[in-house]
Amino acid sequence: MFADAARPEARFNAALAGMLGAIAALLFSHGRLTPYDNYVLLADAMLHGRLWIDPQWPGPQIDAVLADGHRYIVNDPVPALLILPLVALVGTRANETLLACLLCGVATGAAWALLERLGVTSRVAIWLIVFLLAGTDLLWCSMLGDVWFVAQTSAVAFTLLALCELAGARRGLLVAVFFALALGSRFTLVMALPVIAWWVWDGFLARERRPRALNAFALTLVPFFMLWIAYNEARWHVPWDAGHTIFYHQDPFMGSPAGSPFGIGNVPVELWSFFVAWPLWHAQAPYLEPLTSGTALWFTSPALLLALVARTPRLLVLALWCATLLVALPSLLYYANGGAQFGMRHALDFEPFLLALMGLAARDGLAAGWRVLIAWSAAAGVWGCWYWNTFLRPGNL
Template sequence: MSRAQQIARRLALPAAIWAISAAVYAGVAGPRTSGPSPDNHFVHLADSFLHGQLGVLGNRPPGTNDWACYDTETQDVCPPGAFSHPRDSQRWYVSFPPFPAIVILPAVALFGPGLSDTLFWALFAGLAPALLFVILRRLRETDRSQRTVRDDLLLTTLFAFGTVFFFTAVQGAVWFAGHVVGVVMILAYVYCALDARRPALAGLMLGLAFMTRATTAALVLFFAIEAMRISRVGPEPEYGDQPSVARRVYLWTTRVQWRDVLKRWAIFAAPILVIGAIAMWMNEERFENPFEFGHRYLMIRWRGRIETWGLFSYHYLSKNLAVFLASLPWLTAQEPHVIISRHGLALWFTTPALLLALWPRRVDAQMVALYAASAAVAIWNLLYQNSGWVQFGYRFALDYLPLVFVAIALGGRRFGPGFLLALVFAIVVNTFGAITFDRAWQYYDDDGTQERVFQPD
C-alpha cells in the first residue's frame, strides 16, 4: 500500500464523521441557512478586517445586541442612548475575541457580508466530532486507552448529538459561533499537547482558543502537566501507606527532568506570547488600554452589575451553580407542558453520561492534567457575570467538555446498557434543544430579566 493510500485510509473514518455531523447540523439548522443570522458579529468584524480597520464599518452597528461602544472623549463606556443619539467621539466594536472572524474571513471575502454564516458554522462544527475521534484513536493506538473502535464511536456520537454542542452548532449567531470555533481549537490543542509532543503547535492552538474564548487560557495546565509527565525518568517512587496529596505530588515531581520541561514550556509559550502581543496591540488601538478586551463597554442592560461587581466575581457563583447543577425542565398542566428556563438546563441533565467522569476506574497523571485543566476553566466560568443566558443547556461547559470526554475514555468504565440508555436520552434531549431553541419559544420561559432561575410557584 502506497503512502497516499495509507493517508487516505487513515482519513476515511474522520472524514465520514465530519460529513455526517456537518450534514446533520446543516439539516437541523434548516431555514436558518438561507441567509445571514441576525447577530452575525464575526461576519461584520471580518468585513472590517478586509477594509483595514478594527471598528464597525461606518461606525454604526447593524443591530443593538451585544455591541461595545467606547467614548474617546470620556475614555469610558458610551451613555445608554448611544444607539439612538450617536456622537462623533463614540467608536463601535465587536468585543468578542476575534479569531472566529479570521476563520470566516475567506468566505466573507468570496461571498460578501451577506453570506449564510449559520451554514458556514454548521459545516465548520463538523470538524469537532472528527477531531475528537482522532484523539480517541491516538490514545487507543498508543495503549493509553483500552477502548475499542466501537467505544470511540459511541463517545464521538455522544459529543456530536448528545451534548449542548448540538444546539450550539446549528445557531450561527455570534455567541454560538464562538463556541463552535473554540471547541475545534481546544480539540486541536489537546491533540498537539498529548505527550507534549508538539509544543509549538499546542501553544498556537491554545493561543487561538484564547482569542476565541478567553477562559480557555486556563487549559494551559494540561500541557504544563503533560510536559512534566513525559519528562520523568526512573521507577515510580514509593509513596508509602496512605500518603497525603501533597506528599504524592512532591515525590512524583522528584522524577521530573526540569531542564527538558522548561525547554518544552518555552517552545509552548512562544506562540502564546506572540498572540498575546497581538491582542494587546488590538486592545490599545481600540480602547487605549492593552489589557482591556472590551466587554466592559458592552451596551447591555446588565451593565450596572458589571460596574458594581466586575466581569468575574464570587457574587455570581451561587446563581451560576444553580444553573450548572439544578436547572431542570418545568412541568406544567397547560400546553406545551414543558418549559425551559432561559438560563438553560443543568449539564448533567442534558448529558447524564458525563457523570462517568466522576468515577473513573483508574487515575494517572495524564487524567489529573485533564481534570485540573477542566476544573480551572469551569470555576472561572462559574464566576462570570452571567450563566450563558440565553441558552438551551449550560453552553459554557464547551470550554472544557472535550477534555472531560478524553478523561471518560481513559477512565476505563465499561459502556454497558446504562451508558447506552444515557446516550439515547442525551440524543433525544439535545435534538429537542437543537430543533426548538430560538424557533419554538413556547417551550421557553418568557422572563427577560435574568432574575427568574427556577419555576415560580
C-alpha cells in the same frame, strides 16, 4: 493500551466523523442566516482597515460596546479571522452559521481522533461522539451560528485539536497554534495554559520530558500574546481585554455602571444554572419547555458522570480534572450564565477535557447504564434543537 493514530483507517474514521458532524449541524440549521453576525461585521471592518463596526452596527441586539465614540465587537476575534476570506468574496452576506457548522465537523473529527489515540474502540467512540455532538450544546450552538455560539464551537474544535496533538506527536508548535486559536475564540481557556504547558513538557499519554517541545510551545505563543495585547490597545487602550467589563457597565439589564463582571457573589446563581435548573412542565403540548435562561447539566448532559469513573493513567486523570476546574472558574464567577440558551453553553469551554476523561473511563467498554445516559443526553439535545427551531427561532432566523 493506546492506539496507533498513524493508521490510515484511523485517519479515515476521523474524517468520516467530522463530515457527519458537519452534515448534522447543516441539516439542523435549515440554511439559517443568523442575524447575530458580529463576526461577519468584524471581518468586514478588518477588510476596511479598522476594528470598529459603526457603519454596519445594527443596534443593541448584538454585543457591541461603545468606546471612544465607536462600536466594537466584544467577542474574541478568531472566528472573524476564519470567515474573513468568505467576507472578502461576498461581503456582509457571508453566512456565519455555515462557519459554525464546518467547525462542528472539525470538532467531531478531532474528537474521534483523540478517542482513538486514548485507546477507545470504534464502537464505544461512536457513542461518545454522539454524546459530544448532541448530548452537549455543540449541535445546538452550531446550528444557530450566533456570535456567542460560533465562538463556543470554535473553542471546542481547536481545544480538541490541541488535545489530539498532545495525544499524538506532541509537537510544541502545533499544540501552541491550536491552543492559541482556542484562546482566540474563548479566552476563558487561558486558565488551562499551565496544564497544557505541563503536558507538552512532561507528556500526555506517556511521560517523556521534552524541553525542546516546551520551548517551541512557549515561543509560538509569544507572537499570539503580542497580537492580543496590540488588539486590546487598539480598542481599549490597555493591554488586557477590557471589553467584557465595558459591556458589563453598559448592560441595561444585568450590568452595573461600576465594578467587575466577575465576583464571588455570582457563584450561587451559576451553580444553580449548571446543576439545579430544571425545564418547565405543562399540561398541554409540547408539555416540556426548556428554560431560555439555561437548563442544568443533570437534565441535558447526565452522561458527563462517566468522567468521574476514569482512574488511569492517574496523573493524566488528575491533570484533566485540573484543566476542567480551572477553565470552569471564570464562568462560575461571571455575572451572566450565558443568556438565552438551551442547556448551559459555557460548559462547552471545559467539556473537551471531560470527553477525554470519558474516553479513559470507557477504554474497556461501555456498560448498558452509561449507554442509557448517553442516549438520554443525545435525545435531550436533539429535543432542544427541535424546540428552538420550532418555537423560538423558526425559519431562517
